[in-house]
Amino acid sequence: MIVADRKKIPEIRELVAKHERVLLVGCGTCVTVCLAGGEREVGILASALRMSLKLAHCSKTRIDECVIERQCEDAFIDVLATRIPEYDAVCSLGCGAGVQALAERFPKTPIYPGLNTQFIGILESQGVWTEKCAGCGNCRLGEFAGICPITRCAKHLLNGPCGGSQEGKCEVNPELECGWQLIYDRASSLGIVDSLQRIVPPHDWSTGLDGGPRKVVREDQCIAGLGPKT
Amino acid sequence: MPWLAPRQDELMDREPLILAFCCHYCAYAAADLAGSMRLQYPQNVRVLRLPCTGKIEVNYLLAAFERGVDGVIVAGCLEGGCHFLEGNLRARRRVARAKELLAEIGLEPERLEMFNLSSAEGGRFAEIVTTIVQRLKRLGPSPLRPDPHQIEQALETMTQQAETALAGESHDCCRS
Numbered sequence: 001m002i003v004a005d006r007k008k009i010p011e012i013r014e015l016v017a018k019h020e021r022v023l024l025v026g027c028g029t030c031v032t033v034c035l036a037g038g039e040r041e042v043g044i045l046a047s048a049l050r051m052s053l054k055l056a057h058c059s060k061t062r063i064d065e066c067v068i069e070r071q072c073e074d075a076f077i078d079v080l081a082t083r084i085p086e087y088d089a090v091c092s093l094g095c096g097a098g099v100q101a102l103a104e105r106f107p108k109t110p111i112y113p114g115l116n117t118q119f120i121g122i123l124e125s126q127g128v129w130t131e132k133c134a135g136c137g138n139c140r141l142g143e144f145a146g147i148c149p150i151t152r153c154a155k156h157l158l159n160g161p162c163g164g165s166q167e168g169k170c171e172v173n174p175e176l177e178c179g180w181q182l183i184y185d186r187a188s189s190l191g192i193v194d195s196l197q198r199i200v201p202p203h204d205w206s207t208g209l210d211g212g213p214r215k216v217v218r219e220d221q222c223i224a225g226l227g228p229k230t
Numbered sequence: 231m232p233w234l235a236p237r238q239d240e241l242m243d244r245e246p247l248i249l250a251f252c253c254h255y256c257a258y259a260a261a262d263l264a265g266s267m268r269l270q271y272p273q274n275v276r277v278l279r280l281p282c283t284g285k286i287e288v289n290y291l292l293a294a295f296e297r298g299v300d301g302v303i304v305a306g307c308l309e310g311g312c313h314f315l316e317g318n319l320r321a322r323r324r325v326a327r328a329k330e331l332l333a334e335i336g337l338e339p340e341r342l343e344m345f346n347l348s349s350a351e352g353g354r355f356a357e358i359v360t361t362i363v364q365r366l367k368r369l370g371p372s373p374l375r376p377d378p379h380q381i382e383q384a385l386e387t388m389t390q391q392a393e394t395a396l397a398g399e400s401h402d403c404c405r406s
Binding site (some may be wrong): 009010040047048051054055056070 | 287288289292293295296331333334336337373374
């Protein structure tokens with residue numbers, strides 16, 4: 001899932017203080033699970049913002065709140081359509097995709113981000129999320145015993161480990177587990193250490209972030225006559 | 231949460247107003263004991279009983295401050311002695327989170343404090359309230375507390391509106 005965390009209150013206050021009616025919009029999907037933008041967090045942020053605005057003598061700004069099921073899909077944004085004209089601005093507690101989906105849908109309303117979108121990751125333990133995937137568009141987990149060296153190695157090495165791996169920890173941060181140690185340990189338990197002996201060719205980054213926003217098209221799923229959105 | 235809203239006469243008062251979230255199994259019983267023991271402690275505290283301090287959420291604490299209380303106490307069982315095993319340990323972390331938020335908002339985090347006590351500590355409950363009242367007097371009233379003049383004006387407006395509405399109703403009655 002996408003993991004995010006909340007921006008600091010003063011930063012959000014600065015964004016919304018110039019407007020009179022502001023709607024906080026939470027998202028019921030990834031950011032609810034990572035406790036950043038669900039119903040409870042929207043309530044907490046709304047309350048904190050109201051207090052912060054009052055203390056900053058910006059009492060004219062009114063903060064309302066709501067949560068929709070999924071901000072990154074137009075069909076779910078429909079429920080907001082009737083409410084948006086009542087507001088001067090929206091502060092989204094969705095991920096970056098959610099903020100931009102709202103901005104596309106409501107071109108005349110300023111949409112501000114309330115969260116910092118961090119990464120694609122998993123819940124490591126209660127209250128702790130870690131990055132697992134860089135979304136490089138060319139998954140090679142099959143070559144590395146199911147552990148991604150691009151994400152888990154601090155140097156993104158495909159032919160590791162480097163000389164800085166000491167007792168399973170990384171020289172970049174002694175608290176960080178060495179990604180390549182994890183790869184070798186797992187490969188050992190699977191009995192496929194031999195497969196790590198070959199020199200891995202450079203990664204094909206053409207599927208990565210360079211070259212503008214990426215797009216996945218499934219022609220068989222596109223509605224006839226409409227084609228993919230250009 | 232209308233029950234968190236202080237009464238207008240309380241907000242008009244210059245004394246600090248404190249809300250105490252008390253666990254049923256310890257602090258609430260301790261407050262009761264303090265009363266039975268005829269112990270004196272400041273009258274500024276309003277006690278709210280919870281089944282466990284683990285029921286506390288950050289938004290409860292913020293809601294109290296938003297409505298103008300000067301300080302909030304969370305009083306739970308001694309650590310290791312929670313009736314529900316770890317409710318008070320969770321409350322401690324949530325109080326710490328709320329303190330961070332208060333600092334970001336611009337309110338003094340010292341306005342919020344968590345204490346642990348047993349149901350036999352009536353004297354300690356009185357001590358805690360006294361300590362917090364002293365601290366809040368030093369910090370001064372919450373800047374979020376509505377201005378007494380605004381309250382007076384609001385009361386006046388409300389009275390006028392009520393009188394106008396009543397006059398209209400009686401006029402309608404006469405016509406019918």
